[in-house]
Amino acid sequence: EAGVTQFPSHSVxxxxxxxxxxxxxxxxxxxxxxxxxVMGKEIKFLLHFVKESKQDESGMPNNRFxxxxxxGTYSTLKVQPAELEDSGVYFCASSQPETSRDAWYTEAxxxxxTRLTVV
Amino acid sequence: xxxxxxSLFLSVREGDSSVIxxxxxxxxxxxxxxxxxxxxxxxxxxxxxxxxxxxxxxQRLTVLLNxxxxxLSLRIADTQTGDSAIYFCAEVGETTxxxxxxxxxxxxxxxxxx
Numbered sequence: 497e498a499g500v501t502q503f504p505s506h507s508v509x510x511x512x513x514x515x516x517x518x519x520x521x522x523x524x525x526x527x528x529x530x531x532x533x534v535m536g537k538e539i540k541f542l543l544h545f546v547k548e549s550k551q552d553e554s555g556m557p558n559n560r561f562x563x564x565x566x567x568g569t570y571s572t573l574k575v576q577p578a579e580l581e582d583s584g585v586y587f588c589a590s591s592q593p594e595t596s597r598d599a600w601y602t603e604a605x606x607x608x609x610t611r612l613t614v615v
Numbered sequence: 616x617x618x619x620x621x622s623l624f625l626s627v628r629e630g631d632s633s634v635i636x637x638x639x640x641x642x643x644x645x646x647x648x649x650x651x652x653x654x655x656x657x658x659x660x661x662x663x664x665x666x667x668x669x670x671x672x673x674q675r676l677t678v679l680l681n682x683x684x685x686x687l688s689l690r691i692a693d694t695q696t697g698d699s700a701i702y703f704c705a706e707v708g709e710t711t712x713x714x715x716x717x718x719x720x721x722x723x724x725x726x727x728x729x
Contacts, residue, residue: 500657529715538619539658539703539719552713587658591715604715606650606658 498522500590500607508613514576517610521570521590525603528571529591530563533609534584542586545571546593578614585609619720621704626726633691635723637704640685644706647680648717649689652701661702662689699727 501520509515521528530542542561543553547568556563560579565571575582591604619639627633639647649661664671664678664687671678677690687706691698701724705717 527713527715531717531719533719533722536623536721538721539705539717541716541718544713544715552716589658589715604660608655608657 500588500605502586502588502607502610504610505608506611506613508615509578511580511614512577514574515578515612517573517575517586517612519571519573519588519590519607521588522605524592525590526568526593527591527604528565529589530571530573531587531589532584533587534581539587542573575612578612580614583612583614585611619704619706619718621702621720621723623721624724624726626728627694629694629696629727629729631694633689633694633698633725633727635689635691635702635704635725637687637689637720638685639687639704639706639718641706641708641718642685643708644685645709646707646714647678647687648705648707649676649678650703650705650719652703652722654700658703694725694727696727696729699725701725 503518526547528545531539533539541555544551545565548565562574587609589606621637645666648663650658651661652658662673662676664680675692679688701722703722704720707717
């Protein structure tokens, strides 16, 4: 079974351009999370989807970031317009429905991340 | 907000033990995790510990938790070159509305030298 897949693996764009990152979760995983690690700092939570609904978007930095998950399958994270401080590694994770507190550590998996460089 | 802090770098000789330390501030932390990121790879869950435990051992890995001091450590016995990676400490609290909303540290870069 395929794991969590992220596209592209690397992206280099100029300041002011638009970039769209994609995450394909593990099939059947209702929960999808986006995280970001900026410039060697801590990995920070961005948002959480349950199916196609945004459960928690408290970590989204500003309105230049738009996340969608149409149909409850793959998700996209669009940055428009990109700024220099958006550079970093964007991680996606997915997990089974959280029917128990054990769900995360037994069922959650991260993708390999997308390295975004804004120049 | 809650913080998770780690030392940024650790150099260790092959065959020695590595100890990676982490401190956190959330007194309601319920689960504490160690993730490993190898170059070009994603985050891999290495091990975890519940807040009602003091120690957990899993082959070469030993996790120690001092809940009073909010201190977590990961010991890797007989460190190998394949253990070179970034290690992230993470926690999630009892009050969370999502068990996947983790608070991560900045990661400790472990370099294993021959």
